[in-house]
Amino acid sequence: MNVLIIEDEKPAARLLQRKLQKLNLEAATMLHSVEESIAWFNTNEHPDLIFLDIQLSDGLSFEIFEAVTINSAVIFTTAYDEYALRAFKLNSIDYLLKPIDEDDLEAAVNKYKERQPASQNLSLDFDQIKRMLANPAEKAYKKRFTIKTGQHLKMVNTEDVECFYSENKGTYIHTKDNRDYLLETTLEQLENELDPAEFFRVSRKFIVSVSVIKDIVVYTNSRLKITLPTYKEDEVIVSRERVSDFREWLG
Numbered sequence: 001m002n003v004l005i006i007e008d009e010k011p012a013a014r015l016l017q018r019k020l021q022k023l024n025l026e027a028a029t030m031l032h033s034v035e036e037s038i039a040w041f042n043t044n045e046h047p048d049l050i051f052l053d054i055q056l057s058d059g060l061s062f063e064i065f066e067a068v069t070i071n072s073a074v075i076f077t078t079a080y081d082e083y084a085l086r087a088f089k090l091n092s093i094d095y096l097l098k099p100i101d102e103d104d105l106e107a108a109v110n111k112y113k114e115r116q117p118a119s120q121n122l123s124l125d126f127d128q129i130k131r132m133l134a135n136p137a138e139k140a141y142k143k144r145f146t147i148k149t150g151q152h153l154k155m156v157n158t159e160d161v162e163c164f165y166s167e168n169k170g171t172y173i174h175t176k177d178n179r180d181y182l183l184e185t186t187l188e189q190l191e192n193e194l195d196p197a198e199f200f201r202v203s204r205k206f207i208v209s210v211s212v213i214k215d216i217v218v219y220t221n222s223r224l225k226i227t228l229p230t231y232k233e234d235e236v237i238v239s240r241e242r243v244s245d246f247r248e249w250l251g
Contacts, residue, residue, distance in 0.1 A: 003027040004047040006037055006064070007077065008057040011245040012098070016051060016077065018241070019105055027051070034059045041068040049112055051096075054078045073115075075108050099191055141195040145173060147181045156181065158198070162228045163236065164190055164207040176212065178230035200249050202226065203239040210250070 003020065005027045007013040013030045020027050029047075031037045034056050041064065050072045052061050064070070076095035094108040145156045162174050164187060171183045171190070183190075191201055201207045208226060215227040224238040224246065238246050 001025060001049060002045075002047040003049050003051070004072070005030045005051045006032075006056070006061060007051070007053040008032045008055075009053075011248045012053075015245065016100060016105075019100065019102055020051075020109075022102070023106055023109055025109065033057050034061065034063045037061070037064045038067045041070060046070055046072050049073045049075065051075050051077055073112055075112065142190075142193040145181075145183065147173070147183070149181070154181070158194065158209075159211075161209055162212045162231050163209065164199075165231075165234070166205050174228075174231045176229065196249075200246060202242060202246060203237060205234075206236050208236060 003025050005013050005016055007016065007030065010030075010032065013032070017027050017030065029040070029044075031040055035058055037056075050070075052074050054061055054076060055078070077098060077100060078095060079098045094111055096104055096108055141158075143158055145158075147154045147156055156173060156175060160175050160177070162176055164183070165172055165174065166187055171186055173181050173183055175181070185193075187201065187204075187207055190199075190207055194207065198211065199207050199209055208228065212229055213226055214229055217225050217227075219225040219237060222240050222243060224243055226236040226238065228236060
């Protein structure tokens with residue numbers, strides 16, 4: 001199966017590529033803009049399946065289909081909510097909300113395999129979609145947490161957080177004043193709720209805040225070690241598979 005990824009955020013494109021490899025799918029080509037994609041489609045054989053981000057750096061990806069006739073099957077990848085996707089859901093194989101869950105990805109790929117379309121004539125209502133996405137509401141990331149301590153409720157703002165970590169099947173928040181609180185959530189859920197410009201999942205155990213990182217040193221096996229102001233219970237290590245994305249996140 002010939003697979004193409006169109007995604008303007010290169011770390012997200014590489015992450016999707018790695019997740020597809022786990023499903024024995026190889027996306028050898030990754031495109032990152034409307035202009036680049038139009039040029040590529042005009043000079044290359046079109047793929048069987050496209051993973052398509054909606055908002056690219058130079059415009060909406062639908063502009064590609066307005067410029068080039070494409071009959072590939074499409075799975076949309078997007079941070080837009082379900083309401084905005086209703087306009088074109090029936091014209092695609094599926095859509096995946098970011099960050100992409102591996103189980104959802106496998107289900108979407110299986111849906112494509114079951115249909116095995118020889119071609120897919122995209123009849124998207126571009127005008128309707130553009131009207132719905134012209135002024136999308138910004139995603140509301142979590143700004144504070146309400147934590148129960150005994151008989152009291154404590155408010156913790158995200159700006160006061162050093163990191164989130166998992167331990168003994170529990171998820172904890174560690175604050176700048178060197179306190180730890182148990183949360184009724186998981187790191188996976190937190191990834192969806194936290195601003196990705198401020199927080200990064202460095203490993204299966206830790207999500208860290210960029211604003212508090214004191215030091216970063218090269219660690220064993222091509223990993224990185226992070227020093228935080230007050231958290232000292234365990235080493236905060238950037239896992240090897242996340243190092244490249246972490247470096248790009250730091251800018």
